[in-house]
Each structure stands twice: as C-alpha cells, then as structure tokens.
Amino acid sequence: MTEFLVKHFIRDPENTQDVAVRTAFGNLAGVVGIVCNAFLCVSKLLVGTIFGSISITADAVNNLSDASSSIITLLGFKLSSRPADEEHPYGHARIEYLAGLCVSVMILVIGVELARSSIDKIIHPTPVVFSWLTVFVLLLSIAVKLWMSLFNRTIGRKIGSSTLEATAADSRNDVISTSAVLVAALLAHFTNLSLDGWMGLAVAVFIFFSGLGVLRDTLNPLLGEAPSEELTAYIARKVLSYDGVLGTHDLMIHDYGPGRCFASVHVEMDAKEDVMKSHDIIDNIERDFHEQDNIHLVIHFDPIVTGDEAVGTMRNWMAEKIKSISPELSIHDFRMVQGRSHTNLIFDVVVPHGFTYSDQVLRQKIQQLVADEETRYYTVVTIDHSYAPFHTDGAGI
Structure with a gap:
C-alpha cells in the first residue's frame, strides 16, 4: 500500500533532497493520518458511547488527537517549505519542529483530561455492555495503526524526518494501548472483572508520556542539540x-x-x-x-x-x-x-x-x-x- 500511494501521489520520489519532493511526502503522510485517524475516532466514539466504555472513548479521543496532530504536521510541512526571505535568510524549515511542539502540548493536555475522566469512572463505576462489534472495531484499529506505523516510519526514514518517525512511534504506541482496551473488554465479558476505568487511566498515562517524548524530540533541535556521531x-x-x-x-x-x-x-x-x-x-x-x-x-x-x-x-x-x-x-x-x-x-x-x-x-x-x-x-x-x-x-x- 505504501508503494502504491508513493507511486501515484509523489513525483520523482527518489529525489528526496528536493524541497518540493520532501514536502509532497509530508503532505501525503499528513493526509493519510487525518483520514485514518478520523475514521477510527468516529468508529470508536460511536461504539464507546453506545456501550458505555470509557476506555474505548478514551482511545477514540486519542485518535482525535492523532488526527489533529496530522493536520498540524500537514501545515508544518507546507509552511516549512517556504523559501528564505529577508527576515529569515536560513529558510523556514524549523517550522516543522514548531509543529511537533504544538502536537506534543496537545497530547499532554488530552492525556491529563482523559486521566481525570478515567479516575472518575474508577470512583463511580458503571457497567459496560459487551458487543462483538466493539471487538471488531478494536481489531480493525490495531490493524490500521500497525500499517500507519510502518507507513510513517518508511517515509520518515526516506526523507529524514524526525517528526514522521515520531508519528510512527506514536502509531506503534496506539497499537499497544488499543490492545489493552481490547483485553479489558474481553476480561469484562468473560470474567466479570471490570477494568474499564483502569484501562482508560492506563491509556491516558500512556498518552501523557508519549507527549513528553514528542516534546523532548521537538525541543532538542530547537535548543541546538549536538549533531549525531x-x-x-x-x-x-x-x-x-x-x-x-x-x-x-x-x-x-x-x-x-x-x-x-x-x-x-x-x-x-x-x-x-x-x-x-x-x-x-x-x-x-x-x-x-x-x-x-x-x-x-x-x-x-x-x-x-x-x-x-x-x-x-x-x-x-x-x-x-x-x-x-x-x-x-x-x-x-x-x-x-x-x-x-x-x-x-x-x-x-x-x-x-x-x-x-x-x-x-x-x-x-x-x-x-x-x-x-x-x-x-x-x-x-x-x-x-x-x-x-x-x-x-x-x-x-
């Protein structure tokens, strides 16, 4: 699928040193991220709301944050490709790092809000209605996120983008968090052990620390990190x-x-x-x-x-x-x-x-x-x- 998208949407994909080609790769990754995450967010939000699962709703909000991140990434690549001018003689490429900084702050805020909602669910538990539709949506989410991780990692390495490689790591983390939500739903159905609130809290903590990682990765080049050996x-x-x-x-x-x-x-x-x-x-x-x-x-x-x-x-x-x-x-x-x-x-x-x-x-x-x-x-x-x-x-x- 990755090769198919690159072949049909990127002109001269091997010339990654060209700013226009690099921007095209970034735009493609941004659009794919927006479409996939928006689809997953709507699907999980409907399932989480209908069946009363805070962990699935939390995972839906996580996908919403990922979609927002993709929008910011898309804008970042667009603005960073602008040529140098009198006020910015070295160009605007650092805007890509600023875009990552905005994404990390957004992730941190969402993680805090989800933690608050999950703690409330732990203190005031409500029953979760099990559905095989829930299982299907979560399995679909795991498959899509796994592909997105591979997709962003491939493009990120191809064009040397730390932002896209961070996005790939975030998608990989989403696979882990969604798997945890799926385990909670299955345990609740087969053992009557209610872990919905706790899994929601775990996802929130995971989101928060992922945000800290993205924050570190985007701050370092802005502060002037040492070049690689x-x-x-x-x-x-x-x-x-x-x-x-x-x-x-x-x-x-x-x-x-x-x-x-x-x-x-x-x-x-x-x-x-x-x-x-x-x-x-x-x-x-x-x-x-x-x-x-x-x-x-x-x-x-x-x-x-x-x-x-x-x-x-x-x-x-x-x-x-x-x-x-x-x-x-x-x-x-x-x-x-x-x-x-x-x-x-x-x-x-x-x-x-x-x-x-x-x-x-x-x-x-x-x-x-x-x-x-x-x-x-x-x-x-x-x-x-x-x-x-x-x-x-x-x-x-």
Whole structure:
C-alpha cells in the first residue's frame, strides 16, 4: 500500500533532497493520518458511547488527537517549505519542529483530561455492555495503526524526518494501548472483572508520556542539540579524503530544520603549498558538500608547517603528554616559537563537554608536564570546547 500511494501521489520520489519532493511526502503522510485517524475516532466514539466504555472513548479521543496532530504536521510541512526571505535568510524549515511542539502540548493536555475522566469512572463505576462489534472495531484499529506505523516510519526514514518517525512511534504506541482496551473488554465479558476505568487511566498515562517524548524530540533541535556521531564522522572522513588535506578540527554544525544544515570546519593543509591551489581544493570541498549532501559548509584554512622536523617531533611529544592527562584530549594548530631564554609551545586543546578539570586547572597540568621535562618550555594553550563528538588530528609536522 505504501508503494502504491508513493507511486501515484509523489513525483520523482527518489529525489528526496528536493524541497518540493520532501514536502509532497509530508503532505501525503499528513493526509493519510487525518483520514485514518478520523475514521477510527468516529468508529470508536460511536461504539464507546453506545456501550458505555470509557476506555474505548478514551482511545477514540486519542485518535482525535492523532488526527489533529496530522493536520498540524500537514501545515508544518507546507509552511516549512517556504523559501528564505529577508527576515529569515536560513529558510523556514524549523517550522516543522514548531509543529511537533504544538502536537506534543496537545497530547499532554488530552492525556491529563482523559486521566481525570478515567479516575472518575474508577470512583463511580458503571457497567459496560459487551458487543462483538466493539471487538471488531478494536481489531480493525490495531490493524490500521500497525500499517500507519510502518507507513510513517518508511517515509520518515526516506526523507529524514524526525517528526514522521515520531508519528510512527506514536502509531506503534496506539497499537499497544488499543490492545489493552481490547483485553479489558474481553476480561469484562468473560470474567466479570471490570477494568474499564483502569484501562482508560492506563491509556491516558500512556498518552501523557508519549507527549513528553514528542516534546523532548521537538525541543532538542530547537535548543541546538549536538549533531549525531554518524554525521560528524561522515563530514570528517569526506573532508580528509581530498588530496592535500592533512587534518580537520573545530567542526560546528547548525540545524535550521530538515534539509537546512549549515556547518563550518577548520582544515589543515601544508603551508608550503601554493595558496591558490589550497584555496581551489577548499572551494571544491565546499561545492561538493552543497551539491552532494545539501550541507552548506564553510571551511577555515589552517596552514601547517611540514618541513621542520623539530616542530613535528615536538608536536608529537606534546600530543602524547596531553593524552597522558586524558585520552579524550587532542591538540591542533601547534606552533613553536623559539627565543633566547625560552621556547613557547602554542597550541589548542580540544576538550569534551563535562570534562573533569576546569580550563585553568588543565592549563596548569599541561605546564607542569612541560616543566617536568624541560624548564625552558612554556605553553600558551587555548582551550577549545568541542561542538561535535568527533575530532581528527592533522599531520602537524
């Protein structure tokens, strides 16, 4: 069914880097979600009202919230596809995250209201009329939600949409909650054990915590979460694959919404090479990332002295000393300035977030390591707090 819908409603479905194609996928997912959830909501609401089941009614309201979520998702994809303008030079793609934020708040409110209704049903229980129609509707709901979970997960992964993957997880959760309602109805019929209110409360709690999960997933990119290790490792490997690149560091990635990735990185190249040649290589790298990966990459050129054996030896020696403090530390931009009375060792130290020592203490420890070996060396250290979970040293020799 998924392939059928994609084939008939999406033009050029393989070109997912295109904003129009990505928006078409989002629109399709939104419309499918609205239609399926509206159908399930009406069906369960009728059954829950006729037979007096608060848990089925709660599940119906859950489907109503899912339909509302699909409407917001549809609007989010529509608005986020708008091109950049003077007031928003990086585009409007983050609207997709805002849409997810609205959905999460809606889910939380519905979860609280359903919990209140279910507690009232537990305190003041009323008999539930069993019907095989109820069983049929619930089984139908489980089948539809299972397909919706697979559908949204497939499209979400295809276009790289965290919103649709969250929708897929929500549909999977609905399968679990509806199964719980079905179990309650069957237990009430065959054992006279009334769990309707309790199952309604369980569904409400499930909805509430699902809302918290969606809230976390949509807030993180808005607040500026760290890029994935897979992405940072891919960028570093690709940059290092170009001839003339000796090392890379200080990678920073900014997410302005799906398909709106901006990054900057320092690239180490041989200082003896012709500047125009190095600049041409950097231009090629930036262009390739934009055309092949849809990443707007800006590169800072760091010239590295490779012909001075003394500098190379000292850099390797210093790198080993830094590693003795912690294997998480690394250095770059190493320079050695010799004077009459002493020699300055100037370099940056990359420090991961949450590192044990403060910047001041770390500088003192580094100086102590140098002083223990040779008192004429002094360190001038810049502490470089890592913005990405990946770093590679350059040649530095």
